[in-house]
Amino acid sequence: MKRSLVLALGLSPAAALLAAPSAGAQTTSPNALRALPTQVTATTTPRRDRFRPYTFTTRGRLIPPPRYCTPGQTPGSGVDNCVPAMCPPGVVDPRYCLFPAANVICSGRVTVRFQKRTTTISSRNVGVRPDCTYRSRVSFRLLIATRRGSLRVRARFQGNAVLLPRSSSTKIVRAG
Secondary structure: OHHHHHHHHOOOHHHHHHHHHHHOOOOOOHHHHOEOOOEEOOEEEOOEEOOOOEEEEEEEEEEOOOOEOOOOOOOOOHHHOOEOOEOOOOOOOHHHOEOOOHHHHOOOEEEEEEEEOOEEEEEEEEEOOOOOEEEEEEEEOOOOHHHOEEEEEEEEEOOOOOEOOEEOOOEEEEEO
């Protein structure tokens, strides 16, 4: 049944996962079909760069929910959080459902933002690698007062077909 769904749509398995919700999913809300990532981590090194150009590297990981949902179960948050399975309407047997692969779960973009008070100094979009990690490097070359001192760094996962957006905690670094 899995193959016939993909063949009937004439799509790759990844594209079939994206098309399946619009082809008659069990829930009506688009957010009900996506799970909340367990966590988005971010680590920026060095914690302080004393000399120009001020260069910082932010690395992190997207941690998806640890398990798949059973057919008919909708993803939630907390203990009930799970990666949604794409099942035809009314199906309760998991053999007839499509489960997203790791390369579908670990995809999307992360925005790494450096701020001084309320001013955004840098905002970079980087892709999530197949192992659910990301890396962004930024250099501040100009001698402008807003680019020196304490800077707040935050990473935000933008979401994908399976997971909802989520932000990391804010870190503080120093330039100068």
